[in-house]
Every structure is written in C-alpha cells, then in structure tokens.
Amino acid sequence: MTQIHVHAPGLLTTVQDLGREGFGPMGVSPSGAADPISLRVGNRLVGNAEVSAALEMTLLGGTFSFPDGAVLAITGSDFAANLDGVPVELWTSLKVTPGQTLRLGHTRSGARCYLCVQGGISVEPFLGSASTHILSGTGGFAGRALRKGDVLAMGPEAGSFRKRKLTAQAWEYLAPRKVLRVTPGPQADWFSESSQQGFYSGCYRVAEESNRMGIRLEGPLVAASFGGKMITEGVSLGAIQVPDGGSPIILFVEQQTTGGYPKLANVISADLPSLGQLRPRDEIRFALTGWEAARRLLSEQEALLASKELIAE
C-alpha cells in the first residue's frame, strides 16, 4: 500500500469526498468537501473518479512526504505549495518521485485547498463515504483532523501519469463568487420588506467562528417581524437562518439536519461551492434569483464540468 506521511497537519486538514446522502432520518448530515468543484476537478486531473477522497486543508496547509511517490493535483485556493522548494502549479497534475516533500503554507486566496492523489485517500468508509464529520468524530481518518505523524494510505494507482490542466476559461467560470445568488427561504414572508431590503443591499462579513457547520455573518441585522411560533423543521444546505439576535447564519456541509429559526433565503446549488472558499473577514453580498435561473445556472455549471473544454491534456 502506498503511503502519505504527515509531517505537519496544517490548521484543519480532513479527508473528504462528496459526502453521504440519505441518513437525514438519523440526524446525520452529508458532510463532504466544502468546495466540491475543487475536489471533483482535482480528482479528474489525476485520473480518479470525481467522488474519490482527498485531503481538504483550511487556511493553513500541511507538509507531506510520499515514500513511494505519487501522482497528485492541488486545487482550490492558493496555499503557496512547493515540492522540495519548487513552486507547484495549481489545478495541474504532477508526478512526485519517492522521498519528495510537499509543503503548503498560508492561503493567498480563499479558505480551502485540496490535495488529490491518484488512487484517492483510502480510509474505512462510514455510511458509504470517506468524509470526516468532525463534530461526531465519524468518517475520514479516525474521525478527526490529521495530526503530525499520521500515515495515510492511498488507493491502488489507477493509471500512469498524464499531464492535465484545468483550462483558463473553465477556471474563470468556476472561480468562487462573493456575490451569492439565493432563492427565497420557506419563511421569507416572515421578514418585513425593509428587513429584506437591508439584507439584499447590505454587505456581510464572515465571522471568525464560522466552520463547516455554519457560516456566521456580521452586518445589517434582519428581524423576523412575524410573531408566529417557528416549529423545528428540516433545513437544507445553504439555508440562511436568522436567530433572534438578527445575525444570519448560512448552514453548511456539516449542518444540523433540522432547525428552529426562520429562514430568509437559501444559497443556490451552483453557488454552494463558493461558500467553501469564504474566509473569516471576507465580505459578501446576496442577490435574489428565481427558481428557473437557479436550475439553469446549475445545469450550465454541470455541463461545463462534463465538457471537453474543462481540462487540457
């Protein structure tokens, strides 16, 4: 079995794939890559199936060595990666010879970067997925973030090395957005017009205490003016819920499966991967979008991900 040795784990590095769906009745949220587009493209670059497990790093990357060599790609944000001191090009497959060391540093762009290796990261699946669910300590590598000294196994190599690169046009189209498009939430009409206006015209800052469960926002307060009693109900990924204090929270990949706060809006599916690249103190805005537009934007995004124009060989 080929290995990855973890010399420094980085701030929060976990094994993630595309998550586990279907366990909502047990209170288990899907988890999975915070920026699934970066994971899917990274896997394609190294010749894996899109769902293969990779390492998700957060704000500060780790240091890894590969005793048997590897084929890898680094996608997502720019964490100033270098291989034995030589800068590594993002969104490009790369061959690592045995004994080389890959170092990643502080982010120079968004919140997360992905280290995808040919054959994927091999862990015992939990409920059908390799994704780490940090809160419950399940999935991934021992149900936790990586630590110094961990040794990870890679799956059997799928093929030989081919240089592949994400095209510039595709990168431009897929680049993370700071204006997030949203559809109305199930309790949108609980919020007054002026409250909604404040929300859609305002600028929000991502709070420090944001994590994979939820992205907390600081900015114009929104108040639910309807006096009704909210009954806890199922909540969807990207839901923008507003607790009593009026500071919105976007529910994210390790979300609670049900919630008792009114939801003003919901980030559209096509923009969910952008949430994974939001850093604390980033500034974002929201734009109201129709249901048909949301569907069209997702179809276009998926068409690009499936097209020949995505990757140059």
Place this chain on the structure above:
Amino acid sequence: MTGVRFQPASDQSLLVSFGQQITLDAHQRVTQLLRLLASEPIADIRNLHPAYCSLLIKFDPLKIGHKELEAIVQTYLDQLENVTLPEPRQMEIPVCYGGDYGPDLNDVAAMHDMKPEHVIELHVSVNYHVYFLGFVPGFAYLGEMPAALLTPRLPSPRRRVPAGSVGIAGTQTAIYPFATPGGWRLLGRTPVQIFRPERSVMDQDVMNQDAMSLLSIGDRVRFTPISPETFAALEQA
C-alpha cells in the same frame, strides 16, 4: 389529503408540512410518508429530513423539479391512510440527575418555584414519544413534558455540553449524543451511548437505522433516575 402544504425550501429541496402545530396526528402522517418513501423510493430523492409536522425532501435538481416532485408525492399522500406503522419500541434510559451531571437542575427548580426532586419526578413521569432525530447524529426530540416544566432555553448557549447530557427546552427534552454546543437546560446525564458509529451494520430501511442510533422515530422513552455510583458502574460496563 387536505391540509398539506408544499413549499420549495431551496432549489434542491421541497418542504411538505402537515399543519402548523405539533400534534401526534400530524406527526403520524410524517412518519407514514417517511415509511412509504422508504418502501417505495422515488429515484431522484437524495435525502429526507423528518421533523414534528413536516418532511423536507432533498432531490437531484438536475433530474426533477419542485412541481414534478410535488405531483409524485401527492400520489403517495393519497395512499397514506393504508400505511401501518410498527408497534413502538419501549426504551429505558438511566439518568443521574443534578450536581455536575445536571448543572441547571436547581435553576429550573427555582424558576418553577419547586424542589429539584419535584422537577425530577415530573421529568420521569412521562412515557415520551420520539418525534424525530435531528440537529446532530442520534439527537432525538422527545415530547411532551408536563406543562409545569415548560422552560425557555438558556439565553446564550453553552460552548460545550458533555455527551449524554439530558436537556429540556420548551416542553421538549433530549439527550446530547456528543459533546456539542447547546442551549437546552441540563437536568442530568446518562452513561448510555446514544450514537454508536462502530455499529456499521446498516439497515437500508430509513425507519430502522437504530443499529447506529439508540433511538428511532416513533419509539417510546422513559427516564429512570440513577445514583452517581450506578452511573459510574454503567459507564465502566
């Protein structure tokens, strides 16, 4: 079926609501729909999030839209009356009340102008109904407590509630399966493991995922008071 409301919750989810009040009748319909969807799955559905009186259906937005899904779910609703639910399982959960185990017991007692012993007496007096599992893996929403115990949440949630803590909020009570942040007032703690990820044997039936979660939707739950000594002994076991 009347009184059912469909609402798009996101571009990939549809909320089906059976009324705007927590009633056993509305909840029974949620459970029946969940059961029917489990036995006759709809291909483009990815996930289900049951709650007190609603079911959130997450679907593949590239394959199906809200209106189409609503039409299919409507045909399921028409068959709901015929869905029989299994006899509820009776579960017993031992709880050590007060002290470090239930740091809010005395405050709750003071709020209701009663002795802590009376709070415990009321809390164990009910054979609770598991409405649904939500929030985090294995977290069962249990109701209803006696009205005399109606208690608001903490004004600001604790950053860390120990695993096994038994909390109350409104007329609901629940057990925290993991150490998580939490705003419910804590009366006690159970040594019993609530979520058991090492039990990897999975029943594909969503109504029967109890291999991992101790409690399932529809179960009945009674709390039994235990001493700190029994707590320690059970924890070791």
